[in-house]
Amino acid sequence: MKRTLLLLAGLTLGACAPADSGTANDSPDAGTRANPLPSWNEGPARTAIIDFVERTTTAGSPDFVPVPERIATFDNDGTLWSEQPIYFQLAFAIDRSKMIAAHNPELAENPLLAALASGDENALASVTEHDLVQLVAETHSGMTLEQYQAIVANWLDVARHPRFGVPYQALIYQPMLELLEYLRAHDYKTFIVSGGGIDFMRVFAEDVYGIPPEQVVGSMGETEFEIRDGVPVLIKQRAMNFVDDKGGKPVGIARFIGRRPVMAWGNSDGDLAMLQYTMGGDGPRFAGYVHHDDADREWAYDRGSHIGGFDKGWDEAVEKGWTVVSMKDEWSKIYPGENLP
């Protein structure tokens, strides 16, 4: 049963998300033009998206945006894929911590690492995003970038989500895949701007979202260039360089993209500054906010201070009248896999 699920999920993923980003920006096929956003129910969000894209991409429209300025940024965790019961990168860090602890007694004495490796629920509940980036930095320093990314790729192959029993990357949102493709078909350039690790996300972003590495912005550690035995390599360091969350998101956008987005999507306090920055520009702007209100098919949560906080983002999204998407009402399908919700 589980095998079938996986197989179906894998097949569907392959069909939905082109691995070749070079073609992702080409013209869409006629089918997509005829019925964009098939997993979005008729409703205010779908209408707002299509209206905005048509206004900003139709020649002669007063809201026309030139192609080079068509920048759309997306948070990843909770916006492009699920983030429950814990951030998927945290699940990776825990698995990694367990293995490291088993082989390195002195590392096992690090309290955070020991707590994570123990799997204790209270310990897990108290882990913040800052802890996570520190943990990843600490458990992944001293190796080359290629070695690190091979470890992530291997984990993505073998790890299974505890609730759905599928690879984590099967839990990307089908409606958001369609939105990414719809935007690219209208010459929008799509970027991830996430608190997650940049080197972590780049392992799968191109395959699953059609977003190439150079369009992924995230948190990052320092890196050092070395010639080791005549071979030039980049070594991941323990020190953090940049945390791409909250006020860091507009900073990351200015640094990596150099242009204010026309459209941005998020789902938490961590995305609020990015949404404010996007809406603070002149001309047409779009802020989208994914509302997790579907406990049956995904999860329901929109308040509280867990995982970096939700209250501020949610309150401002409602107050400012941003495009809040009810997953329950507006998404006919959550995940691409046929046997998934």
Next chain:
Amino acid sequence: MKRTLLLLAGLTLGACAPADSGTANDSPDAGTRANPLPSWNEGPARTAIIDFVERTTTAGSPDFVPVPERIATFDNDGTLWSEQPIYFQLAFAIDRSKMIAAHNPELAENPLLAALASGDENALASVTEHDLVQLVAETHSGMTLEQYQAIVANWLDVARHPRFGVPYQALIYQPMLELLEYLRAHDYKTFIVSGGGIDFMRVFAEDVYGIPPEQVVGSMGETEFEIRDGVPVLIKQRAMNFVDDKGGKPVGIARFIGRRPVMAWGNSDGDLAMLQYTMGGDGPRFAGYVHHDDADREWAYDRGSHIGGFDKGWDEAVEKGWTVVSMKDEWSKIYPGENLP
């Protein structure tokens, strides 16, 4: 006379470098296909470039490189435009220092700033790239990113190069513009990877090179996000975040692009690590090295420790047999302007 020069330079620039980067990646016109690289004389460099591009972009070729992996990186100073008698960004920093010193007595007491403002040749000769980035950081903190870039744009409008009497951005290399366009016509994505300031270069890179902001990598200061009087802004800070020079170049490539380039171009020790990193990958790789050997039309310099150093880069380029371009012998034209060499 000078007016005519400027006008011609301006007109020619407009014709050579498309301002709309959205079209820069589109198919080239038939003329470019028929005679790529018209300002490159027949010779080893032109032959090596065309051979490499054809090998890596022809379907079925054993050296074929898939489109998403076609990454080409270019140093800016001395590789895409001139860097004599001083880095153009240093000329900007000096002009800026003079104005700041005139209005801010306490800033005028900074020894480096005072020396630069004085225009003293000995003081200028001892300024390093590190001094420059520090100077820019110090004289440009506390303002928004938009304010800073407006100052740069204004300077580019009014400043004139001391030798040629034209705007600095007229001193871009015509053969390199053709190379950038030729690569893009073959679905290479072209990036600047420069020790220069990222926010400085992004002001003109799209207009003069057809390289959009998100494909410009450079040195950068810290930036802070703030809401000022209800308006979200990014404030440039005094502290440096990253110096994109020497070993910093491969780090910047890994951070911003996330893929090892297939082709890289430089002209100094500052570019050596980028060239080593590029050549260290599997499959076909190309390292290009611009040799400044034309004192009549540009400048002649390839040794010594000035401006960050040249000896190590030059020696390794020759020893490894990288594609060294003689500006004197292989470029029929240096600058785009009709009355320029």
